[in-house]
Amino acid sequence: MVNLKGKTAIITGASRGIGKAIAEKLAENGVNVVIAARSKESLDKTVDEIKKKSKVKVIGVPTDVSKLEDLKNLYNAAVKEFKTVDILINNAGVSSQYPFDKQPLEDIENLAHTNYLGYVRLIRLVIPEMIARREGAIINMVSGSTLCDPVPKTFVTYSSLKVGLRAFLKGLFWEMRDYGIKITSILPGVVDTDLTGKLQNITQEQTDRLMSTSTVVDMVMFALSVPDNACPLELAVINQQTPWTKPVIDYEQKQAK
Numbered sequence: 001m002v003n004l005k006g007k008t009a010i011i012t013g014a015s016r017g018i019g020k021a022i023a024e025k026l027a028e029n030g031v032n033v034v035i036a037a038r039s040k041e042s043l044d045k046t047v048d049e050i051k052k053k054s055k056v057k058v059i060g061v062p063t064d065v066s067k068l069e070d071l072k073n074l075y076n077a078a079v080k081e082f083k084t085v086d087i088l089i090n091n092a093g094v095s096s097q098y099p100f101d102k103q104p105l106e107d108i109e110n111l112a113h114t115n116y117l118g119y120v121r122l123i124r125l126v127i128p129e130m131i132a133r134r135e136g137a138i139i140n141m142v143s144g145s146t147l148c149d150p151v152p153k154t155f156v157t158y159s160s161l162k163v164g165l166r167a168f169l170k171g172l173f174w175e176m177r178d179y180g181i182k183i184t185s186i187l188p189g190v191v192d193t194d195l196t197g198k199l200q201n202i203t204q205e206q207t208d209r210l211m212s213t214s215t216v217v218d219m220v221m222f223a224l225s226v227p228d229n230a231c232p233l234e235l236a237v238i239n240q241q242t243p244w245t246k247p248v249i250d251y252e253q254k255q256a257k
């Protein structure tokens, strides 16, 4: 998909953080964007911001990705407006940090429905039409924490669901390759967003060591810019001297210069 101009992308979790940065970049490159998040207020704000900076069509569809009906509504709204969906950026996600025995059951359910089922279901909704056209790119925000085995302490539910998602996407890569559809997993280290800001012991020290959203955007743009006959299966970019490993893996951190 070297020429992005005039294509259409759905981006979930795009009202802030990584998703918003991706939506802005795609719009800047001439892609019409359908952005989704739960809060209508912040979604509307982001739609206005992107519209001011680009000439493409931008629509916001309030969506809770943990709800199948909302996902159907999102996909239908995109097709109604643009006829086809060329790119899906599966990005909406939540995180939480608990010793497992203290993790509320509702939190476990929410993580599974948002970070795993939300991705798988939306892919299932978009692929039939991509298969019919024999074209499409599906880029998924997984997590660098899946590189840890065993998964990090206090992130057991979050990270193991991402491991499952990564395994699903790896399998799907081969199945979809036959139809010309590209499946890519992005594995970022710790990025400076609200998601990490809320987690204890992760970002309170040395926030300058967090990656910026633009680093993740660069990975997405790389995945979309390779020639048609190639596809990055997985892209991992991890912070040097990441603060993320601290509660997870012992490390000796160099003093910041």
Ligand SMILES: NC(=O)c1ccc[n+]([C@@H]2O[C@H](COP(=O)([O-])OP(=O)(O)OC[C@H]3O[C@@H](n4cnc5c(N)ncnc54)[C@H](OP(=O)(O)O)[C@@H]3O)[C@@H](O)[C@H]2O)c1
Pocket (backbone or CB within 6 Å): 012, 013, 014, 015, 016, 017, 018, 019, 036, 037, 038, 039, 040, 042, 063, 064, 065, 066, 091, 092, 093, 094, 095, 114, 141, 142, 143, 144, 187, 188, 189, 190, 191, 192, 193, 194, 195, 196
């Ligand atoms: N930040 C990191 O260090 C990091 C590292 C590795 C992977 N990731 C992954 O990257 C993705 C984006 O993270 P981020 O750091 O950008 O998070 P963020 O700043 O908290 O933004 C999350 C976005 O997702 C939306 N969202 C949350 N739950 C949703 C739901 N159920 N339905 C629809 N939208 C929902 C939020 O809007 P509403 O709240 O209004 O719905 C918001 O737009 C996540 O999948 C995360 O696991 C992040």
